[in-house]
Amino acid sequence: MSYRISELAAKCGVNKETIRYYERKHLIQEPNRTKAGYRIYSDDVVKRVRFIKRMQDLGFLLQEVDKLLGVVDKDDNRCQDMFKFVSKKEREVQQQIQDLKRVEQMLNDLKERCPDEKTLHECPIIETLFDE
Amino acid sequence: MSYRISELAAKCGVNKETIRYYERKHLIQEPNRTKAGYRIYSDDVVKRVRFIKRMQDLGFLLQEVDKLLGVVDKDDNRCQDMFKFVSKKEREVQQQIQDLKRVEQMLNDLKERCPDEKTLHECPIIETLFDE
DNA sequence: CTTGACCTTTTACTATGGTACAGGGTTTAT
DNA sequence: ATAAACCCTGTACCATAGTAAAAGGTCAAG
Known part of the structure; x- marks a missing residue:
């Protein structure tokens, strides 16, 4: 098609x-x-664009997706230092997970402080964070 | 000061x-x-800017940090729907943690495929992701 | 044979979170 | 008194990831 x-x-x-x-x-x-100059695409490109979107939704920058596509394209240049690239990204992801877990905890605490499940006018958690 | x-x-x-x-x-x-028109700041602003940076580093957008500052500023407007805001953000954070765990797993698999700890020219994981 | 839906390129604009520079004024130290 | 180091405003610029609009070409249906 x-x-x-x-x-x-x-x-x-x-x-x-x-x-x-x-x-x-x-x-x-x-x-x-x-x-007439109209672009025509194959099913391969459908797969490729979907892959780009999927990786991007998982938190990869387009330049990082491009690097991964080096494997698909069997491109020597982009495959260079793939181990280093993947290791670096892995460490970043692990750090992000740790950060997000802290945030999750904070948000959960924050929710419990909302007296009427609507507003929140003072909160020792925010104040603690604010005061260092 | x-x-x-x-x-x-x-x-x-x-x-x-x-x-x-x-x-x-x-x-x-x-x-x-x-x-002469030079800005002068108090220690309160030091705390405030540090809070902004800290929240931002944890993955909050500036507009989200602004919302949280509503509590510090005891501002009725920004405190409106704080429970809803915090709940929404919490769900997003939980989803992100799940996504990042998948990515971490993927990256770890990917590393193990690099034969010489440097390059990687073909990989069933990327190919599986690519082919849906 | 004209209308509408599609396509083309180029350029400009959006948001987010800044950074840099131009062209001034002020303050501080020697 | 003059140079360095600081401050001001305003504007333009950077990256990332698109989106939109302008001005024109193509194609199928009625």
Whole structure:
């Protein structure tokens, strides 16, 4: 099957401007064109764009997704130092998880301080955080 | 003690442009000025800016930090729906923790696939993610 | 054969969170 | 008294990740 840009965008749940944006950023290759210059895409590109979105939703920057796509594209350049890249990202993710657990605890405490389940005008937790 | 903008910035570990940026965004009040128009700050503002940075580092947007500061400022408007706000943020944080745990697992698997602890040219994990 | 829906490029704009610079004024130290 | 170091405002710029609009080309249906 082959698709025009709007069909591709719809199949991937993104805006068609986003497709062109990914092309500009070299996350997807320049597609073939019809005689009139219309972009045409294959199912491979559907998979690729969905992968980009999925990785991005999981907290990867587009430049990081690009690095991962190096494996898919079997590109020597982007595969360079993959172990280092993955290790660094892993440490960041572990730190983030720790931070978020603290935040979760804080938010839970905060909720319990809301007397009427609506507003909250003073809170020793925020005040403690505020006063160091 | 009172501080000029550079001293405040240094005490809080931020750029002085960041202080002016926070002022523009109403995260800190317009400060008093010297006769010459220089901003002067109290220790309260040191605490406030440090709080902003700390919350931000934990993953809060400045607009979310502003909401939390409503409690510190005892501001009826920003304290409105605090329970709802905190609950929503808590759910987001819980979801993020789940996502990040998946990513951590993925990255760990990925590392183990790097044959020489340097590069990685093919990987069933990425391929599985890529193929849905 | 015209209308509407689609496509093209280029450029500008959005939000978030800053940073930098230009062109001034002030304060401090020598 | 003059230079360095600081301050001011305003504007422009950076990255990230898009979104929108302008001005035009293409294509299918009625």
